[in-house]
Amino acid sequence: MARLRRSRIYLPGNRPRMIQKGPLLGADAVILDLEDSVSPEQKDAARFLVTNAIKSLNFGETEVMVRINPLSTCGLEDLAAVLPAGPDAIVVPKSENREGVQTVEKAILQSNLSKRVAILPLIESAKGILNAYEIAGASTLVEAITFGGEDFTQDIGATRTREGREIFLGRSMLVIAAKAAGVQALDTVFSDFNDEEGLRNDTLAIKQMGFDGRAAIHPSQIEIIHDIYTPTDAEIRHAVNVIRASEIARGKGSGVAVVNGKMIDKPIIERAEKIIRIAERLDLPIPEPEE
Amino acid sequence: MAAPRTVRILREAKAGLDERGDVLVCLSPAAENSGIQIAIESTLKSLFGDQIRASVLGVIEGYGLKDLKLTVRDQGALDYAIRARVQTAIERALKEGE
Numbered sequence: 001m002a003r004l005r006r007s008r009i010y011l012p013g014n015r016p017r018m019i020q021k022g023p024l025l026g027a028d029a030v031i032l033d034l035e036d037s038v039s040p041e042q043k044d045a046a047r048f049l050v051t052n053a054i055k056s057l058n059f060g061e062t063e064v065m066v067r068i069n070p071l072s073t074c075g076l077e078d079l080a081a082v083l084p085a086g087p088d089a090i091v092v093p094k095s096e097n098r099e100g101v102q103t104v105e106k107a108i109l110q111s112n113l114s115k116r117v118a119i120l121p122l123i124e125s126a127k128g129i130l131n132a133y134e135i136a137g138a139s140t141l142v143e144a145i146t147f148g149g150e151d152f153t154q155d156i157g158a159t160r161t162r163e164g165r166e167i168f169l170g171r172s173m174l175v176i177a178a179k180a181a182g183v184q185a186l187d188t189v190f191s192d193f194n195d196e197e198g199l200r201n202d203t204l205a206i207k208q209m210g211f212d213g214r215a216a217i218h219p220s221q222i223e224i225i226h227d228i229y230t231p232t233d234a235e236i237r238h239a240v241n242v243i244r245a246s247e248i249a250r251g252k253g254s255g256v257a258v259v260n261g262k263m264i265d266k267p268i269i270e271r272a273e274k275i276i277r278i279a280e281r282l283d284l285p286i287p288e289p290e291e
Numbered sequence: 292m293a294a295p296r297t298v299r300i301l302r303e304a305k306a307g308l309d310e311r312g313d314v315l316v317c318l319s320p321a322a323e324n325s326g327i328q329i330a331i332e333s334t335l336k337s338l339f340g341d342q343i344r345a346s347v348l349g350v351i352e353g354y355g356l357k358d359l360k361l362t363v364r365d366q367g368a369l370d371y372a373i374r375a376r377v378q379t380a381i382e383r384a385l386k387e388g389e
Binding site: 015020044052055057 | 306308
């Protein structure tokens with residue numbers, strides 16, 4: 001099963017105090033950022049800091065991602081610096097085509113690391129969205145494609161709103177491309193970190209759309225995101241009953257099972273299995289099926 | 292980090308931010324055979340001064356540098372950050388000296 005990536009929080013790559021808080025924040029992943037949060041004259045300093053942080057700090061179960069700069073600027077220099085430290089994943093901004101992903105794949109493979117380093121293309125332009133399926137399938141190291149809502153909005157000349165109508169189609173296309181390629185779909189940040197209700201509503205909506213998680217820009221957002229992306233007791237109980245009912249039906253040679261008066265078919269069973277996998281990953285209590 | 296070699300610092304360079312959890316490193320040239328002169332300013336100097344000095348020296352020696360002055364204004368930085376800032380200052384000094 002793919003890694004759990006409900007939340008991933010951006011941490012500025014040139015701020016030691018924020019980087020070293022990373023392992024304590026409870027997010028599924030931290031993104032040590034070398035791009036937008038680092039000024040051009042500090043790119044060199046951030047590379048050394050992020051590289052040393054990955055080598056020295058114990059991030060525990062937290063996945064360590066590095067967002068490099070675009071390959072058209074100094075992304076390759078970033079890769080050369082950080083790859084020897086062995087991050088878990090590289091976030092590639094401004095991803096617009098297969099070639100960019102393959103350039104990063106080549107750098108990873110040439111670094112001869114003993115561990116796997118995943119590639120997470122960040123798709124944040126009209127062109128990137130139209131090529132999302134090609135990007136998602138460009139390398140076996142791509143484990144998720146991620147959406148950058150702010151840059152995308154600017155690229156298409158739209159106005160960013162709280163409700164996000166302007167990014168609905170882009171988000172939908174990204175989810176469809178990701179699932180067609182068999183990788184995760186991860187959503188953008190919710191920029192107003194004082195608007196908890198807005199974050200909650202938006203995260204509920206993207207979960208319903210098929211996103212597997214989203215980015216955070218403030219530690220206070222992590223708990224809300226996890227709250228929505230963590231299966232409830234009722235969902236787990238229902239999933240257990242669905243799986244049990246399907247097993248009984250299969251034992252009887254029947255393809256159809258019924259739980260709570262509703263027919264259970266293959267997509268529902270698969271959804272139930274996914275819920276149980278997440279619950280197991282999070283060590284949540286899994287009840288016995290009801291007879 | 293570069294392989295050990297004898298290199299001289301010819302220009303000043305700085306690295307780090309003047310904020311908590313960070314360290315401001317200022318590197319400047321020194322006369323030949325004057326050695327490595329390190330000055331540490333830290334509210335925690337009595338507790339961690341030796342450790343900071345050892346970290347800084349480790350990086351300097353890795354570059355094979357002989358004569359230089361280095362001041363370290365520490366605001367409670369962890370070892371990885373101190374080492375990163377010293378590396379940055381050295382690389383900047385070497386690059387600017389080319």
